[in-house]
Amino acid sequence: MNLIDETHDPARRSWIDSANGHAAFPIQNLPLGIFSTASRDRRIGVAIGDQIVDLRGLAEAGLVDDRWLAALVRPTLNDWFAHGPVEGRALRRLLSDLLSGEAQRAAVNPHLVAQADAAMHLPCAIGDYTDFYVGIHHATNVGKQFRPDQPLLPNYKYVPIGYHGRASSVRVSGEPVVRPKGQRKAPEATAPDYGPSRRLDYELELGMFIGRGNDLGQTIPIGQAAAHIAGYCLLNDWSARDIQGWEYQPLGPFLAKNFLTSISPWVVSPDALAPFRRAMPPRPAGDPAPLDYLSDDRDRERGALGVTLDVTLLTKAMRKAGHAPHVLSHGEAAAAMYWSAAQIVTHHASNGCNLMPGDLIGTGTLSTADAGGLGSLMEISAGGKAPLALPNGEVRSFLEDGDELILSAHCEAPGAVAIGFGECRGRVLPAR
Numbered sequence: 001m002n003l004i005d006e007t008h009d010p011a012r013r014s015w016i017d018s019a020n021g022h023a024a025f026p027i028q029n030l031p032l033g034i035f036s037t038a039s040r041d042r043r044i045g046v047a048i049g050d051q052i053v054d055l056r057g058l059a060e061a062g063l064v065d066d067r068w069l070a071a072l073v074r075p076t077l078n079d080w081f082a083h084g085p086v087e088g089r090a091l092r093r094l095l096s097d098l099l100s101g102e103a104q105r106a107a108v109n110p111h112l113v114a115q116a117d118a119a120m121h122l123p124c125a126i127g128d129y130t131d132f133y134v135g136i137h138h139a140t141n142v143g144k145q146f147r148p149d150q151p152l153l154p155n156y157k158y159v160p161i162g163y164h165g166r167a168s169s170v171r172v173s174g175e176p177v178v179r180p181k182g183q184r185k186a187p188e189a190t191a192p193d194y195g196p197s198r199r200l201d202y203e204l205e206l207g208m209f210i211g212r213g214n215d216l217g218q219t220i221p222i223g224q225a226a227a228h229i230a231g232y233c234l235l236n237d238w239s240a241r242d243i244q245g246w247e248y249q250p251l252g253p254f255l256a257k258n259f260l261t262s263i264s265p266w267v268v269s270p271d272a273l274a275p276f277r278r279a280m281p282p283r284p285a286g287d288p289a290p291l292d293y294l295s296d297d298r299d300r301e302r303g304a305l306g307v308t309l310d311v312t313l314l315t316k317a318m319r320k321a322g323h324a325p326h327v328l329s330h331g332e333a334a335a336a337m338y339w340s341a342a343q344i345v346t347h348h349a350s351n352g353c354n355l356m357p358g359d360l361i362g363t364g365t366l367s368t369a370d371a372g373g374l375g376s377l378m379e380i381s382a383g384g385k386a387p388l389a390l391p392n393g394e395v396r397s398f399l400e401d402g403d404e405l406i407l408s409a410h411c412e413a414p415g416a417v418a419i420g421f422g423e424c425r426g427r428v429l430p431a432r
Contacts, residue, residue: 007096008275010417014099016112018049023410024420025049030095031266031421032077032231035118042075042121046095047266047422050115053095057111064094076125077267078358081211081230085270088211088230092271120265122172123233124209124358129170129261130348131205131237131253131362132162136338138367141379157287160294160339160347162364165237166258170360172265173234173424179401179431180259182243196431197240197256199384200399203365204311204375204407206333207235207263208341210359220349222296225342228355231267232305232341234407234424235362238262241378241398263360264407264424275416276306280340293350294343303340307333307421309366309409311375315394316402325406326390328380331373333409336366401430 006012007028013020014027025031025047035045035052045052058064059072068091071079080088098104133139136156143151155161179200185192211230214220220228237257244256280303289295296303309332312325339347344363349355367375374380377398381387384397399405404427410420 004274005093007092007271008416010415012096012100014048015102015105016049016051016099018051019099020049022049023418024422026417026419027096027099028417029268029272029419030092031268031272032080032123033266034076034121034123035113036121037113037118040113044072044074044077044080045113045118047115048099052113052115052118053099053108054111054113058108061107061111063098063107064091076358077123077209077230078125081124081209082213082357084212085227088269089271092269120172122170122263123265123267124360126167126170126358126360127356129165129167129360129362130162131165131257131364132160132339132344133364134160134339134344135336135364135366135375137336137369138365138375138379141367141374145383157338158291160344162344162348163252165261165362167360169258170261170263173262173426175260175262175426176429177238177260177262177426178429180240180243180255181431182240182255183246184242185246192246197243198398199241200428201239201241201377202311202399202405203237203239204309204329204367205235205237205365206305206307206363207233208344208361208363209233209267210345210355210361211357213355213357213359214349216354217352218349218354219352220346220355222294222299222342222346225345226270226299228345229270229341230357231269232273232421233267234264234409234421236262236405236407236424236426237362237365238426239376260426261362262424262426264422266422268419268421272419273305273411276411276413277302278304278306278334280304281335290343294346296342299340299342303342304334304337305341306413307409307411309333309375309407312406313390313396314404314406315390315400317394318392319404321392323392329372329374331366331368331370333366335368336373336375337363399428401428403428
């Protein structure tokens with residue numbers, strides 16, 4: 001597990017003034033991402049305050065260890081993530097020293113870029129994307145709509161459920177959401193038709209990037225799984241519920257999910273999250289214990305993520321009137337996840353599946369037990385039976401053209417400086 005060290009010191013401040021007290025990117029965070037500007041091609045950067053540190057610039061100027069040079073001048077994070085957690089921690093310490101020590105200011109200053117002047121790109125070349133279903137309250141809420149007497153299928157509490165998504169349609173925050181077309185069958189219809197989805201939805205999730213992978217045929221023991229996670233982001237698994245309802249049997253999600261997945265651009269490291277780890281929620285009485293390959297005392301004690309998740313909605317009418325986004329959801333990831341991040345990784349590789357640096361894994365929709373923390377409109381509107389009334393008089397059962405969804409997240413803990421993930425945005429456009 002990641003340890004608290006000098007990089008987490010609440011007293012540590014940066015000579016970059018905007019970092020001190022920044023809601024998302026103080027010096028205690030230092031997430032990695034890929035950016036470009038009019039004068040810089042795609043490259044690795046570090047977010048701090050309202051600035052980006054150009055890591056390629058630092059590397060070429062000899063300000064980082066020579067053994068890191070080849071990975072840090074790449075236009076994706078895949079090669080760097082393959083270095084693993086020990087090297088990642090060493091780079092974090094170096095950056096923390098460079099950005100807090102006034103003596104380093106003159107050397108680092110030429111390699112700063114304002115975030116407002118930068119375009120963000122996917123952090124990795126994503127070879128594979130898998131989405132899980134570890135949000136037990138979401139699984140229960142959705143299950144009740146289709147199986148009131150048995151919301152959770154018998155395997156749910158034994159095996160982390162997942163499906164293979166589409167890596168080619170993963171996009172960074174800000175990519176428009178073109179309303180998908182597909183086969184839909186209304187309950188009263190005798191046959192399906194084809195057309196734009198009428199029940200477009202979002203799903204509030206966390207994403208995980210794989211760092212060091214495993215060889216084909218090899219497993220990842222649960223006690224080592226956390227070391228294979230390079231970092232976390234926000235993830236919105238856009239979903240066409242009407243297409244999904246018609247197609248998902250017998251093989252599960254397909255076209256209802258693979259038209260777009262949005263992620264936030266900055267990858268928050270496990271080291272940055274160390275002060276916000278907590279114990280996994282105790283399993284309810286009568287639930288089976290995890291099988292041995294998914295059981296680890298340290299993971300039970302520190303495997304949960306103390307991340308607060310928020311979703312807001314901004315409609316076309318609200319934008320025109322200058323209204324603030326409406327809060328749809330506010331809740332804790334730790335309270336939503338039945339399975340931990342380490343259990344997800346271990347199970348994914350438990351059959352010998354080879355995970356690769358830069359692979360993306362989604363947690364599945366993270367809803368809390370209370371109505372204020374639901375992670376999808378499918379739950380908020382009870383499948384459309386209880387439309388949501390917005391403050392401006394509009395109502396929503398599902399997303400309409402012009403609607404914009406904004407996911408955000410932050411972490412707080414006593415004695416620690418709060419950090420954030422930035423935003424994951426997407427605005428719905430009409431079907432083409």
